Amino acid sequence: MLTLCDRVPEDISGNIMLDWTKEVVVTGFKGSFEGTQDDVSSVIIDELQKVDVENRILLLIKLDASYEEVMKKIPELFTEHQEFVLHLASYSEQNKTTIFIEQKAFMSGYTKPDKNEFIPEGNRVKSESKEQELVTKVNVDDLVKELTEKCGLNGQKYGGLTVEKSEDPGRFIEGYTYFLSLDANPSSRLLVKIPAFQGECTKEAVASPECIGDVADMLTMCNRMRVDTNYTRDVVVTGFDTPFEDFDENPSAVVVDELMKIPIENVKIFPHKIPVAYEAVTEKLPELRKNCPDDVLHLATHSVRNTIYFQQKAFSHGYCREDINGYVPEGNKIEDEDEEEEQKKLKPFVDFDYLVEEVTEKCGLDGERYGGLKVEKSDDPGRFVGGYLYYLSIREGPVNTLYINVPPFEGECTKEAVANVIREVIRFLTRNDF
Structure with missing residues (x-):
């Protein structure tokens, strides 16, 4: 099997090159979300700033919740950063304390206007891709299982917080973003949708190294990121x-x-x-x-x-x-x-x-x-x-x-x-x- 990612390159004398780090880009959306003062994903970005992970650089980015912003920023992002990208987004479902890890993204169906009342032309992602749906090559089933076991998410901890796989990222800005991202590189991209904070399901719990922080870390840990063999x-x-x-x-x-x-x-x-x-x-x-x-x-x-x-x-x-x-x-x-x-x-x-x-x-x-x-x-x-x-x-x-x-x-x-x-x-x- 491939060796662990902490086997980083060495200099000519065999000493570890400490500056050989892996970069994880984490995006969220700024602004209010359905009555909340700040979008949940934006709050998580702020919490992740407090996390320090050895040999990892977290590049934290807040995007405007608009199609035009995403169409401009996402291609620019991948021109400069080709490693690991984790997209965070909020969702609202009353009394729901589930983190969804999205497996798919879709080309069309974007009929919901953004805050500027803009709707994508043809209700489609602006992309040269010929595929109607794209699938991440990260094995989401394995990731959900490992997060659940490691974090002890048995339905009681953190106010009943659970992690599940989803194949419905929605047809709004977060799904649009995910399609653009997977189109650039499906091997190391994920969209994670986060519930509203309530009770013991706090921002600290969701952003802890045992939860979202660990998803970001997992993207760079070769021994724990298993690629689904069904994919070409x-x-x-x-x-x-x-x-x-x-x-x-x-x-x-x-x-x-x-x-x-x-x-x-x-x-x-x-x-x-x-x-x-x-x-x-x-x-x-x-x-x-x-x-x-x-x-x-x-x-x-x-x-x-x-x-x-x-x-x-x-x-x-x-x-x-x-x-x-x-x-x-x-x-x-x-x-x-x-x-x-x-x-x-x-x-x-x-x-x-x-x-x-x-x-x-x-x-x-x-x-x-x-x-x-x-x-x-x-x-x-x-x-x-x-x-x-x-x-x-x-x-x-x-x-x-x-x-x-x-x-x-x-x-x-x-x-x-x-x-x-x-x-x-x-x-x-x-x-x-x-």
Whole structure:
């Protein structure tokens, strides 16, 4: 399984980089709500300001309860922040003390005017999405169960406060916001609807680290955020299309082609072939991430026979080898890294021992099959274009990212055999926690 998120990247000496934090954007709505002085979600935002969570940054935002505000602010928000987003909204139902975690958002049906008497054109979300409904990839059933157990919400605590899954976010501003959010990235977005405070169901109880505060924390805890396997996972796979040594075709590009011949259940692969050039990978990276994939897999070729390497680290400095254009990065370092700083290394959140064990077993790599093909972990991705891309990709965060060196094809170590192993790696990444 993927390791816990508190296994943060380390510097070159193995010390934890304490500034590697995860950002959680939390939105609420300001203004009054159905007779109350302040919207409940706004009050919770104020309470969350009092919460201090280690290695977490809570970016708390209050939005005007208007469609125009949401249409303007939400896209701007995702341009700057691509990690975890928790939307809070109020609802009114007399004597109801239930927190609803919404699973779906809908494109149309927005007929209720906002405070400015504005109604969206066509009663629809302003989006290029072709889907009528979007579903979060967070496993809401598991989240509800864990919150209920951890917080002891047995119907008596906090005035009978409970947590439930819902598939009806409403067709008002909060539902409109949620659709825009899921359209940007369904993997780490949630809408939570909060009841009015009454009796023991207080603002402090709802905003406590055991309740809403814990939902925000859960979004960043990889070991506790389980993705529902019924959803299709989007996986970006890259290879290099520049010839390798005596091969007319680069084996990494050949493997990318092979992967597309046999579908993987609940996985959609987005293949990319990139020239072996530093500027090419730098320019390509935004395209690789623009649709917020769940996993990113970078393939490159090495000359070690019958061995596939899973690279555990990426390095910031040392790129002195010329690419196909004769170019070397300025200062022999990753773009935007301080030349005066000591070399950094980044690590993906992958349990490599378990990955090697699982793939070896699943593929039957007993030392004889596929001409003795084996998989191993490695700490040396090289200081060339592939390693350069790996560092950039991990730094981009927050999705699973892995760099793999594949061998040249010879004898029983065929392109089909290598592709079968890479398919199992993809299954491993997509069936384990994000």
